[in-house]
Amino acid sequence: MKIYNTLTKSKQEFEPLEPGKVKMYVCGPTVYNYIHIGNARPMVVFDTVRRYLEYKGYEVTYISNFTDVDDKIIQRAIEEGTDADTISKRYIIECKKDMEGLQVRPATIHPLATEEIPGMLEMIQTLIEKGYAYAASDGTVYYRTRKFQEYGKLSHKNIDDLQAGHREIKVTGSEGKEDELDFVLWKPKKEGEPYWTSPWCDGRPGWHIECSVMAKKYLGEEIDIHAGGEDLIFPHHENEIAQSEACNGKQFAKYWMHNAFLNIDNKKMSKSAGNFFTVREISEKIDLQVIRFFILSAHYRSPLNFSAELVEASKNGLERIITAVEHLNYLLENAQNKVITEEEKEKLIQTEAFVRKYETAMEDDFNTADAIAALFELVKYSNTNTSSENTKEYLQILKKKILILCEILGIVAEKETCDLDTEIEALIAERTAAKKEKDFARADAIRSQLLEMGIILKDTREGVQWKRK
Numbered sequence: 001m002k003i004y005n006t007l008t009k010s011k012q013e014f015e016p017l018e019p020g021k022v023k024m025y026v027c028g029p030t031v032y033n034y035i036h037i038g039n040a041r042p043m044v045v046f047d048t049v050r051r052y053l054e055y056k057g058y059e060v061t062y063i064s065n066f067t068d069v070d071d072k073i074i075q076r077a078i079e080e081g082t083d084a085d086t087i088s089k090r091y092i093i094e095c096k097k098d099m100e101g102l103q104v105r106p107a108t109i110h111p112l113a114t115e116e117i118p119g120m121l122e123m124i125q126t127l128i129e130k131g132y133a134y135a136a137s138d139g140t141v142y143y144r145t146r147k148f149q150e151y152g153k154l155s156h157k158n159i160d161d162l163q164a165g166h167r168e169i170k171v172t173g174s175e176g177k178e179d180e181l182d183f184v185l186w187k188p189k190k191e192g193e194p195y196w197t198s199p200w201c202d203g204r205p206g207w208h209i210e211c212s213v214m215a216k217k218y219l220g221e222e223i224d225i226h227a228g229g230e231d232l233i234f235p236h237h238e239n240e241i242a243q244s245e246a247c248n249g250k251q252f253a254k255y256w257m258h259n260a261f262l263n264i265d266n267k268k269m270s271k272s273a274g275n276f277f278t279v280r281e282i283s284e285k286i287d288l289q290v291i292r293f294f295i296l297s298a299h300y301r302s303p304l305n306f307s308a309e310l311v312e313a314s315k316n317g318l319e320r321i322i323t324a325v326e327h328l329n330y331l332l333e334n335a336q337n338k339v340i341t342e343e344e345k346e347k348l349i350q351t352e353a354f355v356r357k358y359e360t361a362m363e364d365d366f367n368t369a370d371a372i373a374a375l376f377e378l379v380k381y382s383n384t385n386t387s388s389e390n391t392k393e394y395l396q397i398l399k400k401k402i403l404i405l406c407e408i409l410g411i412v413a414e415k416e417t418c419d420l421d422t423e424i425e426a427l428i429a430e431r432t433a434a435k436k437e438k439d440f441a442r443a444d445a446i447r448s449q450l451l452e453m454g455i456i457l458k459d460t461r462e463g464v465q466w467k468r469k
């Protein structure tokens with residue numbers, strides 16, 4: 001499996017630090033508003049990377065933070081006449097709802113910056129002790145950027161050509177800075193802002209320190225994959241490397257993965273530029289599964305332009321897959337329980353070529369665009385090589401192959417509710433049979449079981465009716 005590593009600017013063979021295990025950290029959003037579909041791109045892309053690694057048998061620990069203390073959150077709180085905590089808590093809940101709609105699985109842990117302050121104080125202290133950081137007279141702690149010899153190795157920038165990062169928040173002015181390039185690790189509180197006490201001043205952390213601390217706490221000093229959007233390469237990830245490697249004395253992350261932007265009219269979708277659509281507003285018009293499929297229709301390192309035509313094409317593509325599965329289900333309803341034929345076995349062997357094609361694409365730096373093309377080939381093969389003559393076993397194996405490839409992409413080609421409905425119907429039928437045989441204990445037990453599943457039964461003259469609570 002090859003992964004493009006921003007650090008080496010090349011595709012490299014993936015070799016995890018520990019065989020069979022992958023430690024992955026993905027920078028999460030700053031929670032002051034609904035996420036937009038640009039923010040959704042890294043979520044969907046790296047969730048797919050995680051799913052594929054799991055499909056290959058790796059045990060993946062996936063950490064993704066929420067930045068819940070930040071100037072923008074505070075600003076929003078002031079505008080709404082509330083506190084920062086209320087804002088961040090609200091948008092974390094909303095973000096998780098959007099993630100669910102996009103079929104992005106929850107991380108192993110979603111740490112919050114505000115809950116990791118002790119770890120940040122500890123890391124800053126170590127950096128000061130090692131000479132990599134210093135406190136200015138007003139209590140601001142800066143990272144001594146030039147002291148870290150390898151600064152610039154991720155963004156491939158020469159330190160002398162660098163300007164201080166545009167995301168750096170200059171709350172204290174730069175009088176106390178030894179060098180233009182030094183960045184903030186801790187800064188003094190301002191009136192009305194959330195703050196924590198520290199040895200240097202009452203204040204709050206700079207943005208970069210949280211990820212170094214959370215990655216170390218939940219994954220260890222060395223991790224396999226660190227990921228995020230390409231705007232994070234500099235300064236955020238460059239600064240994370242400087243902090244973590246100076247503190248721990250070890251290489252921080254082995255592979256650095258960055259997704260390209262989701263654009264509108266070939267310009268980056270961003271909140272600050274105002275050219276964005278939130279996932280929430282889009283979900284009112286378009287099934288979020290279509291948005292997920294659209295995001296995966298391009299390779300993650302290629303820019304992707306959000307347009308009605310491309311979304312429509314994704315919708316049609318997705319429908320082709322869903323229809324194929326529906327067709328298989330239709331055939332399965334009446335298919336015979338006979339032994340699979342030699343001809344069918346031969347056909348299943350032929351489908352392996354599409355699965356291998358899919359895997360080859362995914363193992364070439366997660367080329368989901370080509371993987372989807374291979375999935376379409378499998379779907380087409382299924383459509384043209386199935387009929388009411390086929391055995392149940394053949395149809396089931398074929399369906400499973402399609403569903404597994406869909407699942408890696410986070411696509412639900414067969415609605416879960418259908419499975420659930422079938423299960424409910426089966427339980428109701430069993431209850432009716434139990435009642436007929438006067439096994440009332442069993443009938444009652446099934447009623448309770450259904451109730452626990454949120455299903456209410458109503459015995460009518462026409463038979464049993466059911467509804468969800």
Ligand code: AMP
Binds near residue numbers: 029042228230259
């Ligand atoms: P932010 O909340 O701005 O820190 O962004 C959260 C994540 O979304 C980061 O990984 C960003 O790189 C990523 N991101 C923001 N805008 C876009 C975009 N238009 N396209 C792709 N990724 C983006």
Ligand code: ZN
Binds near residue numbers: 027
């Ligand atoms: Zn980060």
